[in-house]
Amino acid sequence: MKQEIPLVTVIIPVKNGGSLLRECLSAVFSQQTDFPYEVLCVDSGSRDDSVDIIRSFPARLLQIDPTTFGHGRTRNLAIQNSHSPFVALITQDAVPDDTAWLRELIAPMRENAEVAGVFGRHKPHPGCIPSEAFMLERHFANFGADTTLFRIRPGPEGWAHYEANKPYYRFFSDNNAALRRSVWTRIPYRDVEFMEDQLWGADILEAGYIKAYAPRSVVRHSHNYSPLTQARRAFDEARFHREYFDSPHLPGLRALLREKLHQSKLDVRRLMSDPNESSRLSKAVLTLGRDVGQGLGWFLGDRYELLPQALVRRISQHHELKGDAGQRGAHTSLVEDVKQTYERTLAERSTLGTAGALARGVMASYQQYKQHGISRTLLDVRRAVRPPPAPDRNWWDAEQYRYIDPPPRTMSLGTAARQQMDPAHLVINWVVPPFGRGGGGHMTIFRTIQMLERMGHTCRVYVVDSGGMASEPMRLQAQVHEWFLPIRAPVFHLEGEMEPADIVMATAWQTAYAVRASTCAPVKAYFIQDYEPAFFSIGAEWQLAEDTYHFGFYGLTAGPWLEQQMREKYGMFARSFPLAVDHDVYYPEPGLKGDKRRVFAYMRPHTTRRGFQIVALALKKVKERFPDVEIHIAGSQLPPSALPFAFVGHGILDFADLRRVFSSCDVGVCLSFTNYSLLPQEMAACGCPVVDVDVESTRAAYPEGAVVLAPPNVGSIADEVCRLLEDEPYRQRQIAAGFDYVRELSWDKAIVHTAEALKAFALHATGRAKSGAQSA
Structure with a gap:
């Protein structure tokens, strides 16, 4: 090979490689390629002549x-010692x-x-046990005769298909x-x-990459295991499948043996019909023994x-149980777990409560046994009585506390940051807080991302x-697609630095600290949907939230009131966009009003604003004055006693049910004390007149008379709702207003405001804005 920078490093872990190692290396160095490659062997204490070979x-x-x-660990070490863009992995017994x-x-x-990894085909070594050869043939036939690409399709359906076919997807x-x-x-x-x-x-597929199968890349690789070794190896395979993939399917012993004996029957039939095969009988017995051992x-x-x-350590060939497996496998005894669980429940619920919880648990386990069988039930009971795991991290490790210290003034962009910025085709990293079904703020974020993508911008989401x-x-x-809207943007956990971008966007006060510490983009912006300090009483969180408005970010605000606040109070370069309505979703649906009058209220006890x-107290007054009125509540799951x-x-509710x-x-009653929200517009679009609270932010947002603004007290809100119920012309x-x-x-229309604001931020940050442009 020429002394060039290799395109590929072939990595071979070695320990007592024997004759197959020489055969493997000879075949590797005989490859005919149009690119240079190198070979790196990692020996872990061979006692034969492997090092000399x-x-x-x-x-x-x-x-x-x-x-x-x-x-x-060892493969990671070898890859660290390679510098090629591609790494090929093979073992000492694969030729x-x-x-x-x-x-x-x-x-x-x-x-x-986009292809992150490739796996090739295996065929048996000469002299391989027929059952092993048949197994290899069956296994790789599942992937087809041509190059196959594996990827998880975006959205809930794609994820569901992956979950249902994990063994096929994850093989590598x-x-x-x-x-x-x-x-x-x-x-x-x-x-x-x-x-x-x-x-x-599995990791690369779940991160959004593509995996490929290359059927014309073939190695000879097989093992003539004894029935006992095959059983121990199958034990480890099943144990690690349960450990990491936790398939809910738990076939019973009879079903497993029935399946393996059926396969043995087919393998033995093929073996006995081969006229070139000697010692058919002994190999048939070995095949049967291996298959039964594998089933057990x-x-x-x-x-x-x-x-x-x-017993697990005795059966397993990987008895040292290192790494993640050791951490997960080092369980206390079942008796000790039951004792700790009983004592913990006793302390929390008293003797009577503990007895009740035990009775409910027994009944639930019995019902599960009737439905799923004894194995699944015992596993769930075993897991239920284990002590809860320690938290992954403490409260002071949250993003806003980890990055509480401002970065040094000399902080520069990361070495991988994008050098060219096209304001018409921006790359934007969005940093968002955790999300769940029904979050209105996240809906606006993901809607904005979706529409920016349609305009030619590229987005990524970091949680x-x-x-x-x-x-x-x-x-x-997939959860974003299911709970909100389909977006092309990948969604990552924020772990370390983000990919290079033109703009990195904070979307809530907790995210602003991570954005301030980032060097991934030259422009740092803030998607501000509410005046978040007002979410808290005066104290630490109030101060931490308010501090983020002093970070020097560009501000993109929901509505003009927030824009004014950011400009005048914090000196922020700010632009605003109007909250809008999706008229394909929200419109009056006829024929739904009944004989009784109905009042809708958006209520979330955990959201102070x-x-x-x-x-609640205003609606109590309404109910007292109009006993026949039905009160409909959405926004959270409330018990009758709430x-x-x-x-x-x-x-x-989802969109259609809300409509x-x-x-x-x-x-409709929908109050927001800090900034106006989406719901009043959506209710108005469905022909439902809205009562909101009369504060500075709502007066700045709504045209006069479009929404009924009531003074922020119980009596005034009750009066406005009652007036709408009793005065039909009003x-x-x-409704018309x-x-x-x-x-x-x-x-x-709203996205035009957003796109223009992002363009203004990009031009201003790079010094390309026209003279006289708004700068504060």
Whole structure:
């Protein structure tokens, strides 16, 4: 090979490689490629002639202490010692089948920049046990005869398909695989004892990358395990599948053995019909023994949590249980867990409460046993009585506290920051707080992202303090699609620095601290939907929230009142956009009003700015004056005892259900003491006249008369609702005024304000704004 910078580093972990190691190296160095490559062998204490064999080839040799070996850890170390853009992974007992192996393995990544990893096909060594050969043939036939790309489709349906077909999606074998080193720097192998390759295959798919199968990249790789070794290996496979993938399917022993015996029957039939096969009978017996051993191993490994740890260690070939597996496997005894759980419940609930909880638990377990069987029930009971895990981090590790100190004044952009900025095609990193179904602020964020993407801008979403959310980025994106709107933007957990961008956007006070500390973009902006200090009593959180307005960010505000506040009070370069209405979703739906008059109220006890107590007491007065009025509540799931009157609770509704509720009600109440919100516009668009609170922010937002503004006290709000109920001409005038107000509101128009603001921020930050432009 020429002394050039290699395109590929072939990595081979070695320990007592024997004759196959020489055969493997010979085949690797015989590859015919149109690119340079190198070979790196990592030896972990071989006692045979493996090191001498390696040194007889022009390969790099890295020697490590055998006690430090780990399948994921050692491969990470080897990749760290490579500098090629691509890394090929093979083992000492896997021999490339021809001189095109490496070229075919790397091809999918050279052809498609989104492919993060590739795995190739395995075929048996000469002399392989027939059942092993048949198994390899069946396994790789599932992936087809042509190059196959694996990716999780965006959205809930794509994630559901992935969840239902995980074994097919996640397969990745570093006996014959390659990866893109730039992706590995973000997603290294996990430091686990077993299945590090399949975990990596799942990790890259769940992060939004593509995995490829290259059927013409073939190695010879198989094992002639004894029935006992096969059983122990199957035990470990099932144990780690349960540990990391936790499939709910738990086949019973009879079902497993029935399946394995059926497969043995087919394998033996093929074996006995082969006229070139000698010693058919002994191999048939071995095939049967291996298949039965595999079934027993899977059965026990799938239920390893029910077994004593001493027995697990005795059966397992990976008895040291290092890495993640060791951390998860080091459980206390079942008796000790039950005792601790009983004592903890006794302290929390008293003797009577503990007895009640125990009785309910027994009944629930019995019902589960009837539905799912004994194995699933025992596993769930075993997990339920374990002590709760320690929190991932303490409160002072939240983003706003971790980055409480301002960055140094000399802080410059990261080395990977984008150098060219096109204001018409911006790249924007959005930093958002954790989200859940029904969040109005997140809806506005994701709607803005969706519409900016349609205009040609590129967005990414980073979630701060997201420990309680789904760990997989593609699942996070699917939840955005399911709960809010479909977006192209990937959704990541914020862990370290973000990808280079033109603008990095804070969206809540907690996110502003992480944005201030970031060096990913030259422009730092703040998507401000509310005056967030007012969410809190005067104190630490009030001060921490208010401080973020002094960070020097560009401000993009919801409505003119916030823009004025940011300009005049904080000297911020600010622009605003109007909150709007999606008229394809919110419109009067006829035929829903009944004989009884109905009042709708948006109520969230945990959101102080919504004035929960004032609304509740005002509606109590309304109910006293109009006993037949139905009160409909949405925004949170409230028990009947939460309010001093009877009501119809809707919980958190989707768009269509909200439209139906709005259309069916005669009056709507939606208070916001800090800044106006989306719901009054959406209610007005459905023909429901709205009562909001009369404060400075709402007076600045609504045209006069479009919304009924009541002084912020119980009696005034009750009076305005009652007036709308008893004065039909007045109510009709308010309906017409509401229609006039929202008719001209549209998100298409609102996004123009947003896009122009982002362009102004970009030009101002780069000094390309025209002289005389607004600067404060």
